[in-house]
Amino acid sequence: MASTADIKLFTDSAADVPAAYLDKYDISVVPLSVIFDGAEYKDRVDLSTDEFYQKLASSSQLPSTNQVNPNAFEDAFGPFVEEGTAILYLGISLKLSGTVQSAQIAKDTLDTEDIHIFDTRSASLGEGIQVIRAGEMIASGKKLSEIMTTLDHHRSHSFGMFLLDSLTHLVKGGRLSKTQGLVGSLLKIKPLLSFLPDGTITVVEKVRSQKKALQTIVDRAQQHCENFSDLDVAIAHTNAPEMADQFETMVKEQLQPKSVVKGIVGPTIGTHTGPGGVGLFF
Secondary structure, eight states, X not given: OOOOSSEEEEEEGGGOOOHHHHHHTTOEEEOOEEEETTEEEEBTTTBOHHHHHHHHHHOSSOOEEEOOOHHHHHHHHHHHHHTTOEEEEEESOTTTOSHHHHHHHHHHHHTOSOEEEEEOSOOTHHHHHHHHHHHHHHHTTOOHHHHXXXXXXXXXXXXXXXXXXXXXXXXXXXXXXXXXXXXXXXTXXXXXXXXXXXXXXXXXXXXXXXXXXXXXXXXXXXXXXXXXXXXXXXXXXXXXXXXXXXXXXXXXXXXXXXXXXXXXXXXXXXXXXXXXXXXXXX
């Protein structure tokens, strides 16, 4: 395990960072909550990802989520503040959740300048790839100021595009307007969504087949970045492993990135996406 004694790295459960990276870089995760039929579960504490998708398939009502409250951040950050360790927390887009705001309230309550909060303006592995990047820099001994500058640079040049099977969950959760939600229900069109620079989500294209949708994501990625040889990319899927494998092959063959981080979308983000989707982030 890499030594991260000087800077303690935190994220939230919306980042979907695969367990191997959490262990490798000693990353602590503060969980959001998912609510099914009135019962509240902490993401991947009280409810595993497998259990979540099983419940999603069998529940008569769509689930909802609750942001992390400030007290949870105080409890997580407190021991490190007391021992004088600097904290870096990378969080889900403020335009999608108030979780980053809760972290700021906790920082104000703890009355310290040693907590550094970074809004990734993304979610799932769009957030997670930034967390992994921060872990790599901490492990290599980079100073906090350099890490923040690098994170800011990557965020301003980031890419996040994903295919969903249905927009129902996004509309119900208020992350997409009803007007935008109509797009996918018409003529069985496959909607492609993207993160905008401010951290909001919008429908960017409408295609008529899964194959075309996946190729469109790759084409858009190539338009965004010409050379992937030094770039790590991430593929996230919402309980669609076969589609994710197919997409990974396309990404490796056509983009030839430095590496691919692949993972499943957990309960927090899965609540708003539903199953059957895949996305590319870098």
